[in-house]
Amino acid sequence: xTLPAKLLDSIASAAVREGLADAVYTRLDTPIGKLLIVQGxxxxxxxxxxxxxxxxxxxxxxxxxxxxxxxxxxxxxxTRDVVAAYFDGVDERLDVPVDLSLVRSDFxxxxxxxxxxxxxxxxxxxxxxxxxxIGHPKAARAVGSACATNPVPIIVxxxxxxxxxxxxxxxxxxxxLKRLLxxxxxxxxx
Amino acid sequence: MSRAALPPFWSLVEAHxxxxxVHARRMAGEANGEDVLQDALLRALRAYPRLRHAAxxxxxxxxxxxxxxxxxxxxxxxxxxxxxxxxxxxxPEHYDDAFESLIGELPDGTQAALRLRFxxxxxxxxxxARLGCSPVAARQRVSTAIRTLRTxxxxx
Numbered sequence: 331x332t333l334p335a336k337l338l339d340s341i342a343s344a345a346v347r348e349g350l351a352d353a354v355y356t357r358l359d360t361p362i363g364k365l366l367i368v369q370g371x372x373x374x375x376x377x378x379x380x381x382x383x384x385x386x387x388x389x390x391x392x393x394x395x396x397x398x399x400x401x402x403x404x405x406x407x408x409t410r411d412v413v414a415a416y417f418d419g420v421d422e423r424l425d426v427p428v429d430l431s432l433v434r435s436d437f438x439x440x441x442x443x444x445x446x447x448x449x450x451x452x453x454x455x456x457x458x459x460x461x462x463x464i465g466h467p468k469a470a471r472a473v474g475s476a477c478a479t480n481p482v483p484i485i486v487x488x489x490x491x492x493x494x495x496x497x498x499x500x501x502x503x504x505x506x507l508k509r510l511l512x513x514x515x516x517x518x519x520x
Numbered sequence: 521m522s523r524a525a526l527p528p529f530w531s532l533v534e535a536h537x538x539x540x541x542v543h544a545r546r547m548a549g550e551a552n553g554e555d556v557l558q559d560a561l562l563r564a565l566r567a568y569p570r571l572r573h574a575a576x577x578x579x580x581x582x583x584x585x586x587x588x589x590x591x592x593x594x595x596x597x598x599x600x601x602x603x604x605x606x607x608x609x610x611x612p613e614h615y616d617d618a619f620e621s622l623i624g625e626l627p628d629g630t631q632a633a634l635r636l637r638f639x640x641x642x643x644x645x646x647x648x649a650r651l652g653c654s655p656v657a658a659r660q661r662v663s664t665a666i667r668t669l670r671t672x673x674x675x676x
Contacts, residue, residue: 333537334554341533341558350565355530388528398565399528 342402352396355388356406360417362507365484367413369406370395373427376481379503394432413484422451422515424485438476440464445477446486451515456494470494478502490517525574529565536578540585547589547666560588579641586638590622593669626665633661 345351353375355368363380368391375395378387392399403410408426415421428446433439444464449455455463457470457477466472477488483502489511493499501508537557544560545553564584571580619639623631629651636647647658 333533333541337541337554337558338533338537341561342530344558344562345565348562350562385528385531388531392526392528396569397526397529398568399530400533400565401530 339402339404342400343405345398345400346402346405350398351400352398353391354400354402354405355391356401356403356410357384358410358413360413362417362503362510365413367406367409368399369409370429370431372431373429374409374482374485375429375432377483377485379483379507381503391432416484419514424487426485428482428485430482430486432481433476434479437464437466437469437472438479441473441476442480442482442486442488445488445491449487449490451487452517454490454492454512454517457491457499458494460491474499484511490515526568526571527574527577529568532577532581533561536581540581543582544585544589547586547670548592549670552589552592556589556592557585559592560585563588576641582641583638587619590619590669593672594622597672622669623665626668630661630665630668633658634665637662 346354353368353370355366358365358367366378366384366387367374368376376391388399412424412426416424430439430442441460441464445460457473461467461469461473477491480486480488489501489508498505498508541553541557544556548556564581623634633647636642636650644655644658648655651658
C-alpha cells in the first residue's frame, strides 16, 4: 500500500476520536519478532505472535468486537510504550488495561485474571497451583487449556505457568520462546 | 451472522486505498483528493456495520467516495455562490439522493453515463453497450461530465 502514512494516521485517529473504531491494532518490533497488538475500548483484547497470520487474527477479533478495525501506531502509543518497556527490561509490569472478552468461558477468564494479578515477573506457578487458587484443585488440565487459548499472551503471562512435573511445558509461541521469556525475567524453574 | 462475514475495515483500506485516492483526485481535483478520501472512509466506517452483506465492498467504497467527492464539489460551489452553510453530510444510506440532486442539471445522456459508471459501477465496455456508443465515447462522456461538475465547483 502506498497511501501516505500521514493520511492513514489521520483517518485512523479521526475514526477513534469519533468513536467509530471497534478495535485498533498496531505491530511492534520486539526482540522476539513483530508482535501484533489489538486493543478495544476497554483494553488489549489480543496479542499475536510473529508467526500468527495477521488477517486471520484480525478476522477473529472482528467477529467478536465488530468489523470496524483500524490500524494506528499513534492511537496505541501508550500501549506500545508499556510493551516496549517490558522487553527493554525497564519496567516489566506490563501495566495496561486488558479485556478478556475473546476468552470463551468464565472458568478460563478467572484463571487468566488470577494469573495476571498474582504471578509477577520472575515468578512461576504450576498448572495445579493455579487451579487450586481459583478453587478447582483438580482442574490443572483445564487451566492448561485456559493458557493454551490465552488471547493476550505476554501481557497475561501464561509463559509463567509450568508443569508440576518439571520443565517449561508447552507454549503458544513455542517452548523455546517460553524458556527465553522466563530467562529474561530471571525466573528460576526446574 | 452477516456481521461476522464483514472483513476488518482496514483490510479494505489496504486493498483499495490507492485506487480510491486516484479516484478521489480525479473527481475532486488533485489538491482535494486526500480530504475527500478521508471523509469518504469515515462515512464508510459509519455505515459499515449496517451493511447487509459482504459482497461488492470495493464497488461500495467507490460509490461512497464518488458521493463524497460530489458533496465536496457542491459544498465548494455553495461557498462561492452564497453564504449558505456548507452542505449537510449526506446520510450514507441516501447517497444516491445526494448524487441525483447533484447531477440533476446535466443533460440526460450525461446523467445516464454517470449513473452507469458510479451507481452501477460498470466499466466503460458495459456503459458503451448500454448507451449504444463506443467505449471511448462513453469514457469521454463521463470525464467531460466530471470536468463540468468540477469547474462549477471551483468557478461557478
